[in-house]
Amino acid sequence: MRYESPETTEAAVELLAGEGPRCRVLAGGTDLLVQLRAGMISPERIVDIKRIRETQEIRVDDGALVVGAAVSGAELGEHPQAKGIWPGVVEAAELIGSTQIQGRATLGGNLCNASPAADTVPALIAAGARCRIAGPHGMRTIPVEDVCTGPGQISLGAGEFVLAFEFPVRPPRSSDAYLRFIPRTEMDIAVVGVGINLTLDEGGHCVSARVAVGAVAPTAIVVEKAGATLVGTRCDEQTLEAMAAEVRAACRPIDDKRGTAEYRTAVAGVLAIRATRIAVERARNA
């Protein structure tokens, strides 16, 4: 097994393309190294992308946030503007693991590991974030929800990797929130996770809303109908209940060691309501 740490995107693409499927991108390694040690994977080559400048940047261009794919949760959390603009995305990233894990874990790794329960993914999807992908044929940009195709499966081709996440410019009175349910208070995997991103008008009516749910299907899902339920309302309790009903209807969870399908579905609705309340509160003050 060989370890490479290229400094440019081009070099990384070349190294990745060369070895084919037996090559792995390394960002923080908090998933990859665990899988390596457990004998779940045995790649020929590991390409560490952390020395590539673009993967490490956090920028705000005219109000649009760009976060490098290999920025750690801790760095994102400490950035002076990121949390103000996208509190839901940043709180999701900060939920990952512990202080030690926070020093390493990245958005790119969380997405590309393709766990249905990954915490940042519903928040990123709700935010409408897009992935900037580098590859042998140059750059392309796709919505986050187009990356994961199933548990452990992503749509990226040979030689491709995620360089950065691009977030849309926010209208006034916009905010987001992410909540997950775990039986413990930390160091656990989401039984359900819900991200919501919304914008209010001056009168406090919701003008747009996007709801995404994790751990209730093979990949995180957008629940268009849930968002639509909120639009035009002041997100009163009755509307929230209707929104939660849409969320529950969209859930297709399995029974496993982390929760029953019935439980996951019930709690998805609860979290959707609670996350919406938080996002509304934030948007009023944004």
Add this chain to the structure above:
Amino acid sequence: MKGEADSAVDRSKAKDGPAGGSETGGEKGDTPTRWIGTRPVRPDGVDKVTGRARFGADVHLPNMLVGKVLRSPHAHARIRSIDASAASALPGVKAVITRDDFEDRPSEFVPAGEMLVNYRDMVRNVMAREKALYEGHAVAAVAAVNERIARQALSMIRVAYEPLAHVIDVDEAMAPDAPLVHEDLITAGVEPPPTAPSNIAKRIEFVHGDVSKGFAAADIVVERSFRTCPVHQGYIEPHACVASFSEDGQADLWCSTQGHFVVRGHCAKLLGMEVSKLRVIASEIGGGFGGKTVVYLEPLALMLSRKSGHPVKMAMTREEIFRATGPAPGTHIRVKVGMRNDGRIVAGEAELKYQAGAFQGSPVQAGCMCAFAPYDIEHVKVIGHDVVVNRPKAAAYRAPGAPQSEFAVESVIDEMARKIGMDPLQLRLANAAKEGVKAAYGPTFGPIGLVETLEAARDHPHYRAPLAPGQGRGIASGFWFNIGGQTCATLNLGEDGTVALVAGTPDIGGSRASLCLQAAETLGVDATRIRPRIGDTATLGYTFLTGGSRTTFASGMAVIEAANDMIRQLRKRAAMIWDIDADAVRWVDGEARPAGANAGEFTPLSLAEIAGSAGKTGGPIVGRAQINAQGAGPGFGTHLVDVDVDRETGRVSILRYTVIQDAGRAVHPDYVEGQLQGGAVQGIGWALNEEYIYDDRGRLQNPGFLDYRIPVCSDVPMIDTVIVEVPNPSHPYGVRGVGETPIVPPMAAIANAINDALGIRFTDLPISPPKVLKSLREIG
């Protein structure tokens, strides 16, 4: 002799010597002591925080090999054949062992820890013989020059299994048509003995009074059924050892264990060695809680070392720990209690079914004995069943057997208090066992502190603190026997007057500090001048393991006796120097003084002065003790807990927790508090989240701390503690064991608190969020 005993404890500041221990009902600080009850920094502390301390996997020897175990993928399978030829031929592999390397052993029961072991079973547990009896059961092991080759070799061993139907549930295992874990197991304790084999290894019965009379006199009777899941001790340090056999048949074994003398006995037996040829050295230990009182890797490492001629290191992964080491048993328990309307309990009946795992020997007997022990009840009947199932063999876990049965009883008692509208604490006080009460399991209690813990709970601000709407408060008490047993200790006096203390009980909970304090108190010297060590099996006489909450009590008694032995010699040396009679010398405040005016006028001689001249007065001074410590004091505790329940997700949060326990005497209060807090935290995990999840083929789905959810720091509030001191008259300073009782009350205390919050009585552990939400939805 009398003069000696008196002088040993005669300290100018003390009006009453602590020896004899005749005082009862004493409060903290009743007996003036200089060291007992203080909180100095622990002698092993610095090495632990700097990482210098050596744990089981930290021993490295030249030419050392790595040993790895091949484990059964089946919950139950006959082993037709094992072909290890390809693995043996792999370059870098130095030895492969299977069942053929271990001689079979006759069926004989011998005591180990707080349980009995059978070597016929033990030889099969360390290495499967006729059948693999649980997923993770060791089937072969290899030693190779590195881990990669060892793993590769494992993958080359061909095992022909014939999978068999398996059973992991205790009720299913007791059913007449259940798959048999052992085809020759005949239930013991039934007359006449059954003719057909079953999975019920043993039936036991404790009867006290006549329950039918008791229930006839009751105004109300409540009967409930409870289920608990197996739970792991959750020690952080994995099992690890290094074995080194030499060509002349002698061997050294370093391991992380609660009892190296017990390990020596087991390994010598399994390897067919004389015990004197095997020296076992206990490493520092990163937690055990009972789980390190048994052998798993040690006999395999020794066998691999003997076969390869190299030292062999073995360490388990966390996954191996979950799949192959003993948890506390899962249980099914029925409890029936009869009470008069005035709150007097008149009858108690229980039937306990405990999962022993793959081999008999669950702690069901202790479960039966403890079930009603906290109460003074005239009529009690308890029946227990020890049931084998296709899971790893159950091992000790703090107060083995008691938490399950006392959870059931304490839940029923809470329910009855509510029924008659009596405060559950008052109800417990009205029925509490006290000195002179004959316990349902046989003995008559001496001075015990249950009433004192209940009174301390009643008087604690926690008990009266207001609760917010929706929150709940629970209370439960608990009992554990505590033990003494065979123990040695040595005090070696250095030429500068400092002392090397050697004990034979591995230090898990700060016992080296507590032993130093007891030696310092007795010798009258500064505790920092005593350095404690855990001696290996060749350094001391046989010393039973650290378990049964016995170490501070029993090793403490041995250390006190060794100190008195040393004082006897010191007085003799002083007498020699002064040329007077030894009886005319007193030992006071760490120095020899003439006993009175008649003895003559001499300047006192300090420990250092006598030590410095020892060469001229008869040679080295060594205090020794070899005792069989008797009179361990039973431990009682009462826990108070407040909870909040998220009614939409079913998640229970622990808001406040107070542990009150009788320590007899808290030698080093930090470590008593640590035991109390640790028990509460483990109990919170047991109550709320911990469970083994199996698939339909008997394979464990959550072999790691990610999905086997012990609490993390943020899950628990600061656990408040109150130490009650009702001295144990059998110990010179009044010590009782404290390590096990704290795991007994939490499950019932939490279930009772949840009931207080929701009006729902949970009888199945863990009370996990999905269960709570489901019950909430059922009641609407």
